[in-house]
Amino acid sequence: MPSFYFDLVIDEEFKSQGGMILEDAEIAFDRAESLASELSAVRPELRSRGCAVRVTDCENRELYRTPVDPIPAWIKARRAAEGSLPPESSIPS
Secondary structure, three states: OOEEEEEEEEOOEEEEEEEEEOOOHHHHHHHHHHHHHHHHHHOHHHOOOOOEEEEEOOOOOEEEEEEOOOOOHHHHHHHHHHOOOOOOOOOOO
């Protein structure tokens, strides 16, 4: 199983939040969403500053990014229906 690493992104700085061995990238992306939600609740000063949680692989390639600011439920539902990733997500080419 692959390892995934999570960083809190503040401006141009990446602060490690640890790593996990998980079954696949989708599970890592879900964990990133949960971490972003938790950080939004316990560190409200991070909201409205463009902060995010990013997921990287063992070679430090960014696989996913989600904002610390909560994404409204109606936007999540629309994106799920469209089958698209959030625009703040980035998968390098």
